[in-house]
Amino acid sequence: MKEVVILGAGYAGLRALHVLQGAKGDFHITLIDKNDYHYEATDLHEVAAGTQPRDRISYPIMDVVKTNKTTFVQKEVATIDRDQQVITFKDQTTSTYDYLIVALGFESESFGIPGVEEHALEMVDVDSAEAIYHHLLKQMQDYKQTKNPDLLKIVVCGAGFTGIELLGSLVENRKTFAKAAGVKPEEIKLYCVEAVTRLLPMFEEKLSDYGISNLVKWGVNFLTGKPIKEIKPGVVIYQTDVESGATEALSAKTIIWTTGVSGSHVMADSAFSARRGRVMVNQTLTDPEHDHVYVVGDVSAVLDPATNRPYPTTAQIALKMGQHAAKNILRQMNGEQPIDFHFESLGSVASIGNTHAFGLVGKMAVKGYPASFVKKAIMDRSLYQTGGVKEVLAKGRFDFYH
Ligand SMILES: Cc1cc2nc3c(=O)[nH]c(=O)nc-3n(C[C@H](O)[C@H](O)[C@H](O)COP(=O)(O)OP(=O)(O)OC[C@H]3O[C@@H](n4cnc5c(N)ncnc54)[C@H](O)[C@@H]3O)c2cc1C
Structure with a gap:
């Protein structure tokens, strides 16, 4: 019996699991994740800002595991030896595979900027997002005692998709922070520091x-x-003039780092040929050196033939890649050739709070409340693709009443 191992129960990993569990064949699946729950990474900013509790954006992995076909193992992957087909875990135990899907997702990227890892808060998983919210409440409570104005200041570093969505949720929950600090909402100061001017x-x-x-x-x-x-x-020390190198300082007790992400460090630790943790895969989504190893989601870079550049890392493409890798493994086990991956973006919509959003649906621009409606539908769709009807009914967003 062939052993198919999936590393990571994020969007890509769970989508692959869904396809493999739905197929017939003489194979067994092992799904591995360091947590016993799946979380919707696209909603992390809401947990960080306190507009959603962690339970609202996560569910137990066992909810989607069919135990007659799949074994779930909660372990942290340390390295992958592709020549020996062996995975080594942090606890030094090992597992083997015939086919492997690597879907270990993203990490925060400091770009080598001094002090980021030590002094800024990262938002990369449910624990780190929740830690931001607890930190914020603590600053507000401390303000009541000390009246230090820096405790009311929140700096978001980076105005990318993630930073913008986080700012929207922070604005939305400003009343909660103000109440904890005993001040007016407008006294909570929000800043965003960004290198580029065209956002x-x-x-x-x-x-x-x-x-x-x-x-x-x-x-x-x-x-x-x-x-x-x-x-x-x-x-936060930022440059104000490129030529002279002049800098200025912005003081704040909450500094959140959202300037960018890289793929899991496991890729570099396992000697994959990766740039910022992303492996440039074949069009079939296989590792160029091992055709039984699929690399999908945020640890993967697939060339977009239209632009000759890798597609951006998104949940949308991670879901498609997970599905495609699983189908290709089924083909390989059937003695057929794997087929190329094709991706057409459905567009993307950024939320700014619960009732405002903006973005593209296909090629159509949407904004305001209708866009926020679309955003919720997109999130429910991806929840359906990993968790099925059960999770949509339990965690889906249906508050279309605003
Ligand atoms: C705030 C925010 C908003 C976003 N909004 C959008 C959006 O609107 N639309 C969109 O398409 N994309 C969005 N994204 C991007 C999207 O979340 C990612 O592209 C997506 O999560 C990638 O999916 P994945 O399956 O590759 O990895 P992940 O979702 O990161 O899942 C990786 C899994 O691997 C597990 N794991 C990691 N390391 C190990 C290890 N060493 N051992 C065992 N298990 C491990 C993790 O626990 C996790 O379950 C957003 C991201 C953020 C942070």
């Missing part, structure tokens, strides 16, 4: 302006064209 280049200017100008209207202070040079305890 969210994936959207046409009119659309990104809509999102940014709303956040500005709601009180977010954008410092754009200001590359961050260092994070010190409670201080």
Whole structure:
């Protein structure tokens, strides 16, 4: 009996599991994750801002495991030896495979900027997102005692998709922070420091302006064209002039790092040929050196023939890749050749709070409340693709009443 191992129960891993569990054949599946729950990474900003509790964006992995076909193992992967076909875990135990799907997802990327890892908060999984919310509440409670204005300041580093969505949720929950601090909501100061001036280049200017100008209207202070040079305890140092190298300092007791992500460190630790933790895979989604090893989701880079650049890492493409890798493994086990991956983006929509959003559906621009409706439908769709009807009914977003 062939052994198919899936590493990571995120979007890509669970989608692959769904396809494999639904197929007939003489094979067994082992699903491995360091947690015993799946979380919707696209909603992490809401846990960080406290607009959703962690249970709302996660569910037990065993909910989707068919035990007659699959064994779930909760372990942390340390390395993968592709020549020996052996996975080594952090606890030094090992597992073997015939076919492997690597779907270990993303990590925070510091770009080598000093102080980021030590002094900024990262938002990469449910624990780190929840830690941000607890940190925020603690700063607010401390303000009541000390009246230190830095405790009311929140700096989001990076105005990419993640940073913008986080700012939207922070604005939305400002009342909670203000109440904890005993101040007015407008006294909670929100900043965003960003290196470039043209924000969210994936959207046409009119659309990104809509999102940014709303956040500005709601009180977010954008410092754009200001590359961050260092994070010190409670201080962001950013450059104000490229030629002279002049810098300024912004002090705040909450500094959240959302400038970018890389793929899991396991890729580099396992000698995959990876750039920022992403492996440039074949069009079939296999590792160029091992045709029984599929690399999918945020640890993978697939060339978009239209632009000759890798597709951006998104949940949408991770789901498609997981599905495709599983189908290709079924083909290989059947003695057929794997087929190439094709991807057509359905568009993307960024939320700014619960009732506002903006983005593209296909090629159509959407904004405001209708866009927020679409965003919830997109999230319910991906929840359905990993967790099925049961999880959509339990965790789906149906509050279409605003
Ligand atoms: C705030 C935010 C908003 C986003 N919004 C959108 C959006 O609107 N639309 C969109 O398409 N994308 C969005 N994204 C991007 C999207 O979340 C990622 O592209 C997606 O999560 C990648 O899916 P994945 O399956 O590759 O990995 P992940 O979802 O990261 O899952 C990886 C899994 O691997 C497990 N794992 C990791 N390391 C180990 C290890 N060493 N051993 C064992 N298990 C391990 C993790 O526990 C996790 O279950 C957003 C991301 C963030 C952070």
